[in-house]
Amino acid sequence: MLKSSELVLAPNGSLYHINMKGENLADDIFLVGDPERVNMFKKIFDTIEYESQNRELHALTGTYHGHRFTALSTGMGCDNIDIVVTELDAAANIDLEKGEVKEAHRRLNMVRIGTSGSLHSEIPVGTLVASAYAVGLDGLLNYYEHDDNELEEAMTEAFVKHMDFSPRLARPYCVKGSSELLGKVADITVKGITATAPGFYAPQGRHIRIAPSIGDLNEKLASFEWDGLKVTNLEMETSAIYGLSKIMGHEALTVCLIIANRADGTFLNDYHDKMRDTIVKIMDRMVQ
Numbered sequence: 150m151l152k153s154s155e156l157v158l159a160p161n162g163s164l165y166h167i168n169m170k171g172e173n174l175a176d177d178i179f180l181v182g183d184p185e186r187v188n189m190f191k192k193i194f195d196t197i198e199y200e201s202q203n204r205e206l207h208a209l210t211g212t213y214h215g216h217r218f219t220a221l222s223t224g225m226g227c228d229n230i231d232i233v234v235t236e237l238d239a240a241a242n243i244d245l246e247k248g249e250v251k252e253a254h255r256r257l258n259m260v261r262i263g264t265s266g267s268l269h270s271e272i273p274v275g276t277l278v279a280s281a282y283a284v285g286l287d288g289l290l291n292y293y294e295h296d297d298n299e300l301e302e303a304m305t306e307a308f309v310k311h312m313d314f315s316p317r318l319a320r321p322y323c324v325k326g327s328s329e330l331l332g333k334v335a336d337i338t339v340k341g342i343t344a345t346a347p348g349f350y351a352p353q354g355r356h357i358r359i360a361p362s363i364g365d366l367n368e369k370l371a372s373f374e375w376d377g378l379k380v381t382n383l384e385m386e387t388s389a390i391y392g393l394s395k396i397m398g399h400e401a402l403t404v405c406l407i408i409a410n411r412a413d414g415t416f417l418n419d420y421h422d423k424m425r426d427t428i429v430k431i432m433d434r435m436v437q
Contacts, residue, residue, distance in 0.1 A: 151248040162245055164236040167208060167221065168201040171240045171255075175210055175219040177435060178237065179428070180261040180390065182225055189425050190220040193432065206233065216436040227287040227347065227389035234259070234393040242397075257399045260330060260435070262428055264420070265343070265384040265405035266353070267412065268371040272339060274410055274417040277427060278382050279338035280326050280403040282375065284308055285388030287347040288319025295396045300324050304375050311373050315362070319347070323375075324391035330402035333434045338404055341381025344370050345388035353383050354411070367411055382407065404431060 157165040164170070181187060184207035191197065194211035201208045205224035210217070223233045239245070241255040265278065272278065282301065290300070301323040308321055331340070346352035351361040363369075370380045387403040394401035406427050408417040417423070 230389035261403040266409035280343035290392040327400035
């Protein structure tokens with residue numbers, strides 16, 4: 150039996166942070182960063198059966214064209230993803246009353262719908278990029294035991310050699326996304342490699358008052374290729390979603406709306422309607 154200090158529950162018996170139990174959770178889950186973005190799903194769903202909000206984690210379960218979905222906000226960064234994905238897995242695969250792992254594994258399909266910055270001028274703002282692979286600069290997966298075949302070790306070695314990072318930084322890791330989910334959105338997306346940074350400013354090569362320690366970070370990322378794909382974009386969550394999902398036996402994919410082009414300096418500051426259209430397009434393909 151898991152200790153209550155490890156499997157942390159709220160007074161109502163739900164998972165402490167996401168405020169959900171297994172019965173509140175659909176098998177198909179949309180992860181978004183902004184809690185307000187979950188309200189878009191509220192207007193798109195045909196029916197709503199469950200809703201909760203705890204801090205930045207806004208959960209909503211309902212149906213769309215007869216298909217059951219959960220939308221859940223995560224907040225920003227891989228530290229939040231560590232909490233969210235771990236608790237989603239626990240809701241699906243732990244008997245919360247007994248504190249024991251269930252015999253039958255329940256697989257979840259997690260699709261992150263987010264925003265991101267492109268590293269190439271040929272991927273302009275407004276483009277949808279699907280992450281065939283994720284490169285984690287965050288170091289989170291280094292804290293979890295896993296088999297080498299669960300991650301892309303050859304890709305990781307090639308990336309480490311290419312980037313030649315300082316040993317003071319976390320060792321990167323590479324993970325492949327779900328081919329099954331990628332196939333569902335192939336007609337509306339550009340396929341690429343997504344780099345996940347542990348921050349928004351210097352970890353993504355931005356310079357405000359303090360100079361980044363890697364002055365040519367984005368140029369080095371943009372020049373890396375694997376499996377015929379380039380590092381197309383930078384964001385802050387995908388590697389943790391992919392890595393934890395892979396280890397736990399779930400399927401995961403990220404589709405990002407490009408709102409900044411780092412190569413040509415453009416930014417899409419009003420993308421509300423475009424994001425809603427993106428959500429509907431992806432949901433339509435998930436129910437097919």
